[in-house]
């Protein structure tokens with residue numbers, strides 16, 4: 013005999029078989045209610061965002077020899093057993109050193125129904141600190157992707173690249189979106205949305221494969237200031253401390269050259285801003301992807317999720333720039349003013365979130381210009 017909804021709360025959560033979209037805040041709450049998201053203990057305030065759920069670190073961290081993917085049939089726990097060099101508690105906080113790889117079991121695990129997949133990404137605050145973070149699930153061949161119907165734990169792989177960071181049980185470095193069906197707007201839908209909502213404030217927007225986003229190297233009048241380069245050998249950043257650090261202790265302001273170019277040094281980390289103001293209307297979510305995976309000289313952002321309402325005038329965000337986390341790879345690379353660095357891929361929400369970005373949810377980056385992470389005092 014099949015269980016009734018009273019016996020199995022999972023049966024109370026359903027999405028239509030032909031539905032396409034990203035699940036909004038209240039459906040994430042409903043998933044947790046129905047036992048499809050299993051937090052070790054209750055969610056904290058603002059953990060559920062308009063189109064994503066923040067994931068929390070558990071109470072133990074493992075330093076491992078190298079990053080890994082478990083692959084089919086293997087669990088992350090088995091791989092940790094083989095690869096761990098050291099195990100330590102995060103109950104009272106601990107420092108993660110640069111260029112070491114750590115694995116931390118997360119407080120949230122999943123029991124996804126067959127029609128829902130999950131995709132993880134670092135939070136913008138994590139990306140802006142150059143903390144390389146990915147989510148790993150059991151049996152997976154891909155980082156940050158959690159397949160339909162996945163039942164099991166989640167782990168964060170963390171490797172701070174520039175600053176050593178202090179993390180604790182409950183720290184939120186990653187976020188996850190839940191999706192059903194195919195939510196990405198096709199070319200015609202994207203054209204129509206841009207025509208009605210003006211997704212970027214340029215007249216000749218390039219909408220091939222997403223909305224092109226370019227870098228602003230025009231320079232502030234008088235100073236030529238365009239952004240920041242991270243300093244090396246700095247103090248530790250506590251990821252849970254807001255406005256706790258002086259900018260000059262961690263960042264060096266940089267200016268473009270008079271011709272509007274900037275030479276990226278290999279291995280250095282930069283925070284720059286987009287030339288375009290960008291926006292995400294309330295019924296959509298976006299993700300910044302590399303503009304061309306074949307251009308490997310530099311990389312923008314690893315934190316790519318843009319929330320519904322980001323930059324949206326109705327949520328107080330008009331004029332918001334995309335903040336770009338930029339790193340050059342093997343060779344010095346010249347960035348030019350207006351060079352395309354990424355594309356915003358827009359997806360449909362399954363329904364409009366109850367709260368948009370910037371509304372009552374402690375958003376840090378609404379209507380931002382060139383903005384360092386929330387840890388630094390302005």
Ligand SMILES: O=c1ccn([C@H]2C[C@H](O)[C@@H](COP(=O)(O)OP(=O)(O)OP(=O)(O)O)O2)c(=O)[nH]1
Nearest residue numbers: 135136137313315318319322334335375376377
């Ligand atoms: O590469 C990126 C990624 C995101 N954003 C913007 C859009 C996004 O909607 C906002 C907040 O991102 P996220 O929710 O990941 O940041 P957070 O660290 O959780 O901050 P908050 O507490 O403000 O949500 O930052 C960027 O400017 N650049």
